[in-house]
């Protein structure tokens with residue numbers, strides 16, 4: 001690995017970062033089709049390149065999540081070797097520890113964690129607001145009969161409160177009370193120094209009432225405006241450092257009119273890209289991407305926040321998603337859930353105890369080319385860290401290469417065939 005520059009493509013001394021260091025170029029667009037979910041049958045799926053100060057991201061791309069500026073048990077060098085192009089860390093966790101000023105002093109997120117490539121941070125909104133709601137984001141949440149703004153906090157001490165200006169919350173680490181707002185999130189993300197940041201938004205669940213969702217979309221728009229203003233102010237102050245791109249986040253849960261309104265609002269502001277956030281029902285996940293793309297300029301990259309079901313990824317790519325992050329491959333790996341092209345299995349099941357084949361036949365990852373199911377299963381049962389490492393390498397490789405293969409299928413003109421075959425294999429249809 002080459003020595004990392006402190007601020008690759010950084011600004012000259014005394015000058016703020018140049019916005020031209022971040023851009024998106026389209027390579028291949030999926031042709032419009034009768035099945036297209038966008039306006040007039042448009043299909044927004046495409047391949048392209050996101051240019052950032054720390055390097056290019058060829059899209060569609062999977063973005064592995066290293067919450068605390070680390071993949072648990074896997075070095076950044078190994079993530080690079082398995083094909084990862086970029087990583088996402090969580091602003092909230094880094095704010096809690098070690099503190100964003102440490103990353104700033106260490107030359108920014110990439111240099112601090114010895115990752116020679118582009119990085120993302122989320123706004124912290126998801127983590128902060130999860131404390132209040134006591135829910136996990138799920139894209140297929142069963143909400144039958146549940147429509148109450150209160151139910152989401154039931155049975156759990158509330159740790160976060162939303163008001164017009166921001167969110168007050170208690171640290172899950174030590175109980176200290178903290179405050180997050182548009183300005184505070186921007187300040188933290190600027191000091192962390194990722195190439196791509198997200199505006200501070202309010203995350204709702206599918207269980208919130210329609211009335212609350214409407215209020216929340218409007219509040220997120222007001223926060224988005226404040227994020228853009230603060231981002232411009234901080235960019236001007238960002239002397240000698242590279243430009244950081246800012247994505248606006250579209251909320252609106254599963255309501256088409258709210259999603260379209262939120263998308264128009266975010267498109268009207270001077271963001272570099274868009275994040276598709278919030279809870280979305282699985283059956284309309286492709287439609288949701290298309291509604292948002294209807295309103296977005298072509299040159300803004302689109303990131304789908306927190307998604308990892310294989311069918312959801314195909315639906316989102318077809319309808320315009322460029323990048324996708326999720327913690328699931330790593331989290332599942334630590335529990336022994338192994339992704340393969342024929343579906344997911346648990347490696348700790350008895351049948352693998354004497355199975356000396358790789359985790360997936362034909363897989364090119366380091367784990368599969370060097371280790372057996374029996375060995376990885378043994379390590380995971382024994383809670384050996386190397387088990388986490390080997391299983392995580394395989395699962396991250398699976399998702400990184402799935403997106404690589406999807407990209408090749410769009411460029412090669414065989415996306416539909418590849419999608420249908422992949423889904424049939426994965427879900428055993």
Ligand SMILES: [Zn+2]
Pocket residue numbers: 359360363364365366367368369393394397
């Ligand atoms: Zn493998």
